Amino acid sequence: xxxxxxxxxxxxxxxxxxxxxxxxxxxxAGELRLHKxxxxxxxxxxxxxxxxxxxxxxxxxxxxxxxxxxxxxxxxFVFTFQVSPIYPxxxxxxxxxxxxxxxxxxLEGNVCLNILREDWKPVLNINTIIYxxxxxxxxxNYEDPLNHEAAxxxxxxxxxxxxxxxxxxxxxxxxxTFFIRCI
Amino acid sequence: xxGTAASPxxxxxxxxxxxxxxxxxxxxxxxxxxxxDDLQEYARILVVGAGGLGCELLKDLALSGFKxxxxxxxxxxxxxxLNRQFLFRVEDVGKPKAEVAAKRVMERVSGVNIVPHxxxxxxxxxxxxxxxxxxxxxxxxxxxxxxxxxxxxxxLEYDSDDKxxxxxxxxxxxxxxxxxxxxxxVIVPGVTPCFECTIxxxxxxxxxxxxxxxxxxxxxxxxxxxxxxxKWDEVHSGKAFDPDDPEHMKWxxxxxxxxxxxxxxxxxxxxxxxxxxxxxIPAIASTNAIISAACAxxxxxxxxxxxxxxxxxxxxxxxxxxxxxxxxxxxDKDCLVCGPGVLIELDTSVTLEKFINLLxxxxxxxxxxxxxxxxxxxxxxxxxxVLEEMTRSNLSLPLYDLMDKVAKDVIHVTGTTGKNDKKTSxxxxxxxxxxxxxxxxxxxxxxxx
Ligand SMILES: [Zn+2]
Numbered sequence: 227x228x229x230x231x232x233x234x235x236x237x238x239x240x241x242x243x244x245x246x247x248x249x250x251x252x253x254x255a256g257e258l259r260l261h262k263x264x265x266x267x268x269x270x271x272x273x274x275x276x277x278x279x280x281x282x283x284x285x286x287x288x289x290x291x292x293x294x295x296x297x298x299x300x301x302x303f304v305f306t307f308q309v310s311p312i313y314p315x316x317x318x319x320x321x322x323x324x325x326x327x328x329x330x331x332x333l334e335g336n337v338c339l340n341i342l343r344e345d346w347k348p349v350l351n352i353n354t355i356i357y358x359x360x361x362x363x364x365x366x367n368y369e370d371p372l373n374h375e376a377a378x379x380x381x382x383x384x385x386x387x388x389x390x391x392x393x394x395x396x397x398x399x400x401x402x403t404f405f406i407r408c409i
Numbered sequence: 410x411x412g413t414a415a416s417p418x419x420x421x422x423x424x425x426x427x428x429x430x431x432x433x434x435x436x437x438x439x440x441x442x443x444x445x446d447d448l449q450e451y452a453r454i455l456v457v458g459a460g461g462l463g464c465e466l467l468k469d470l471a472l473s474g475f476k477x478x479x480x481x482x483x484x485x486x487x488x489x490x491l492n493r494q495f496l497f498r499v500e501d502v503g504k505p506k507a508e509v510a511a512k513r514v515m516e517r518v519s520g521v522n523i524v525p526h527x528x529x530x531x532x533x534x535x536x537x538x539x540x541x542x543x544x545x546x547x548x549x550x551x552x553x554x555x556x557x558x559x560x561x562x563x564x565l566e567y568d569s570d571d572k573x574x575x576x577x578x579x580x581x582x583x584x585x586x587x588x589x590x591x592x593x594x595v596i597v598p599g600v601t602p603c604f605e606c607t608i609x610x611x612x613x614x615x616x617x618x619x620x621x622x623x624x625x626x627x628x629x630x631x632x633x634x635x636x637x638x639x640k641w642d643e644v645h646s647g648k649a650f651d652p653d654d655p656e657h658m659k660w661x662x663x664x665x666x667x668x669x670x671x672x673x674x675x676x677x678x679x680x681x682x683x684x685x686x687x688x689x690i691p692a693i694a695s696t697n698a699i700i701s702a703a704c705a706x707x708x709x710x711x712x713x714x715x716x717x718x719x720x721x722x723x724x725x726x727x728x729x730x731x732x733x734x735x736x737x738x739x740x741d742k743d744c745l746v747c748g749p750g751v752l753i754e755l756d757t758s759v760t761l762e763k764f765i766n767l768l769x770x771x772x773x774x775x776x777x778x779x780x781x782x783x784x785x786x787x788x789x790x791x792x793x794x795v796l797e798e799m800t801r802s803n804l805s806l807p808l809y810d811l812m813d814k815v816a817k818d819v820i821h822v823t824g825t826t827g828k829n830d831k832k833t834s835x836x837x838x839x840x841x842x843x844x845x846x847x848x849x850x851x852x853x854x855x856x857x858x
Contacts, residue, residue, distance in 0.1 A: 228444060228712050229437065230576055231542040232451045252535065252559060253785050253821070255605050258745050262823040262836040265780035267793045274795075281787050281799045312555050315608055317616075334642035336619055343616035348609075370620040372639075 256313035260284050263352040273356055285309045288323070289356055293363040297388055301326075301395040301408045305337075305359055307352070317346035320355065324408050327394035329368050329377035333403060337362070338372045375401065420445070423474050426715045435714035444713060449476040449520075452712045455541040456480045457530060457557055459506040461692040462547030462584050464496045465701030467510055470545070471518040473709050478514075479541070481526040481533070482507040487655070489680055493694035530556060539564055539579070543708055546583040547701070549689055551611050554583065558596070558604035559746050565598045567749040567840070573599025580711050584704040587690040589727040591700040593719065595707050601721040602740045603747035610722075610738075614688050629669060629676035633685040636664035652687050661686060699725060743837070750819060750838030757809040757843050761789055764808045768822060776837065779824035783812055791824075809843050816846040 264284050269275065274290050277283060289305045303326055308319040320342055321335040330338040339358050341350055371377030380387040390400045397407030427445045431438075454475050456466050459482035470478055486494070486501045486509060496513040497506070507525035515523055526533070530553060538544065538560045548554055561579040568574055581596040583604070596603055621627075622635040641650050641661065651657050662682040669677045684691060703723060710718045719735060726732045742748055751773050755764065761781065768776040781788040788803050788811050790796035803811060812818055820839050825832045 227437070227542070227580070227714065228447050228452060229439075231453070231712070232447055234542065234576065235451045235453070252556075252563065253782070254559060255555065255608075255746055257785065258782070258821050258836060261780065261782050261787070261821065262834065264796070265790050265792055265823045266834055269793065275793050276795060281790070281796055282785055284787070310552065312552050312608070315551065315611070315613065330620070332623070332639065334639070334646070336639060336642065338618060338620040338623075340618060344618050346613070346616070370618065372620055372623050374624065 254311035256309065256311040256315075257285060259314055260309050260352070266351075267353055267356075269353070269356060270360065273360060275356075285311075289359070291356075291360055291363060293360070296364045297366065297391045298326075298328075298363040298395070301363075303363065303408065307355075314348040314350070317342050317350075318352070318355065320359070325394075325405050326408070327373070327376055327391055327400050327403075327405060328362070329366050329371050329373055329380050330362050332372040336372055338370045340370075420474055426709075427713055431715075433716055435710065435717055438714035440715075445474070448474055448709075448712055452543070453477045453541045454479075454708060455538065455544045456547060457544060457553070458482055458547035458549075459510040459525075460484065460490070460547065460549065461493045461694070461697040462586060462701055462704075463506070464494045464510055465697050466545055466547050466584070466704060467514045467523065468496070468518075469701050469705035470708060471514050471521040471523070473705050475708075475712075476521050478511075478521065479524040479526060480507045480511055481528065481530060482510075483527065483529045484653070489683070493692055493697060495694070535560055535563065541579075543711055544579065544581045545704055545708055546581060546585075547704075548583075548585070549687075551608070554604050555608070557581070561596075562598045562603055562605075562747045565747065567599070569752065571749040571752070573749075582704045582707050582711070584700045586692055586696045586700050588693055589696055591696050591725045592723060593700050593703040593707065593725075594722040595711065595718050595720070597711075597721075598747045599749075600740075602738045603744060605746040606741040606744045607722075607738050626668065626672050626674060629665075629674055629678075629681060630685045632668040632672070632674055632677055633661065633665040633682050635668050636661045637686050640664050640668075658683060658686065696725070696727065745821065745836065745838050748838060750840045752840045752842065754842050754844055755808065757807060757846060759808055760805055761808050761811060762804040765789065765804075768824065774837065775826050776822060776824040776835070777827065779822045781820060781822050783818070783820045786811075808841070809846075812841070814846075817842040 261284060267275065272292050272294050275287055277287050279286055287307050289307065291303045293299055293301065304323040306321050306323050310316045320337055322331050322337055323335060325333060339362060341355060341358050366380060368377040368381040379390060394400050394405035395409050397405060424445065428440050428442065430440050452475055454470055454477065456463055456470065456478060459480050463480065463482060467478060467480060484506050486497045486504055486506055488502055491497055491499065496510045501509045505527035507527050511523035511525040515521055544557060544561055546554060546557060558581065561581050564577055564579045566574045566577040578598055583594045583596060585592050595601060617631060617634055619638065622631055623639055626632050626635060637650065662679050665677045665682055680691065683689065707719050710716045720737050722736045722738050724734050740747065753771065765779045765781065768774050768779045778791050780790045787796065787800055789800045818841060820841050821836065822839060823836045825834050
């Protein structure tokens with residue numbers, strides 16, 4: 227290809243005297259796939275999505291979940307999504323912004339949901355994750371604990387677990403931990 | 410016989426390749442001293458990464474007769490690099506890798522000029538990359554490869570018959586190693602598969618369940634990931650962990666050690682901590698040397714045509730015995746990054762709404778309910794309702810105006826295609842050309858540069 231390089235080098239020297247090109251924004255393959263996911267979202271009425279940085283930043287968004295049954299009925303829980311440029315090769319990073327008393331979500335907002343980590347596959351999408359998160363509220367499980375204490379209470383004393391959840395959602399202390407009202 | 414008087418013994422072996430005709434040469438090969446001189450004068454090569462592979466690549470390319478090299482790397486030298494990144498000395502610790510690597514190779518190989526760039530690859534303008542004839546990658550991350558690939562493919566243009574225009578092709582040579590394994594590949598955008606066509610070749614990173622890390626750690630890696638993913642947030646509320654900050658890494662290491670002691674788990678070391686957190690398998694100097702040699706030779710072959718190039722993916726495995734295999738992967742013809750996309754000609758008066766309707770009627774597309782995105786601007790979104798509302802007002806505007814009045818460019822659309830009763834969703838690349846606008850030739854953009 228050296229002949230071609232030679233021609234190009236000559237062109238480059240000429241171009242250097244001409245005006246520069248306008249800077250170009252690159253759209254990563256991950257951004258494009260995410261565009262597809264988002265434009266095909268089909269959310270249950272209990273979930274809604276917002277884009278804090280406006281319509282042109284789809285890589286960072288928030289999902290609010292308002293469970294319509296179970297222990298967490300009436301609460302609103304906000305999750306932040308951070309999507310990588312190599313999505314869907316890599317799962318989005320998801321954190322729970324609302325402090326919640328939950329066996330599978332710790333007080334820092336880390337979420338134990340298999341499809342966010344060990345079971346992520348590129349065929350899954352944002353819709354699947356939101357449904358997965360929704361299920362955590364209708365079916366919290368004590369077998370994959372991130373909040374060890376909450377998990378133990380759910381396992382040994384579901385009635386106490388229920389009242390702890392109500393107290394946390396109403397805004398108040400469970401043990402030493404204060405929860406902000408989210409109803 | 411010795412070479413010509415102008416070329417001392419250093420290029421004698423190279424001359425055997427470049428000055429004599431052969432049977433296995435590339436299609437455009439023209440042997441002779443002009444070729445050798447042109448390679449030195451006109452071939453401009455960028456090496457991305459100045460780590461284990463990058464050091465080898467710079468040395469190999471300089472010794473292969475290339476004189477115009479540049480290298481880009483954002484890292485500074487660490488003590489743990491010194492065992493294999495042979496251009497660095499103890500007194501270089503803390504200095505930028507790109508600068509030291511360039512200096513050391515220039516000291517040893519006379520006549521070569523290496524320009525270092527101590528910055529992130531994203532910090533450079535896209536046009537910076539267009540100045541090079543070949544981009545050689547010595548990287549350890551998928552993200553960085555994906556980025557460079559999308560930049561190189563963005564220079565590619567197709568003609569109206571969907572054939573790539575040769576002068577817009579930016580070849581890449583990609584090397585990678587993990588322990589005793591490695592790969593070398595030649596990417597000629599528009600001709601051979603690009604990185605994105607075959608991203609599935611990279612195994613996904615192993616991710617442990619968070620509850621395992623929190624509750625039942627069994628390995629040293631579990632303890633490290635606990636410190637990195639859970640403990641860090643607990644202690645540094647709100648402050649993001651930076652894997653490139655040595656202080657952060659040391660903190661994670663010391664917490665991982667505490668965790669490992671608590672559960673009686675052996676094996677947490679600082680280098681393992683770095684490896685787990687950055688998803689890096691320890692590099693082996695000789696594997697780097699083998700892969701780099703293959704990459705440098707392919708670079709020489711692409712530039713000179715002195716032999717056919719690797720077609721197109723070499724894997725090297727020295728774990729059990731020694732296995733080398735070359736696989737010819739095929740392009741994804743619908744690749745969003747390197748593919749031609751579907752050519753669409755429009756009048757400048759066509760509104761976004763009309764455009765969306767046209768996509769449904771287009772014989773090659775039949776795409777209904779399209780959402781449209783252009784260079785990171787979402788022009789119209791069918792869902793969710795919040796975005797539909799924000800983009801609805803664009804529907805009545807001319808697409809030409811929404812695309813900043815450029816005569817031709819790439820645009821992406823998502824929608825559903827229906828054959829018979831089966832609806833499938835799809836994401837397509839389109840080359841939009843506006844009729845009757847100055848600057849339009851019969852040649853069209855491929856990548857959106
Ligand atoms: Zn491709």
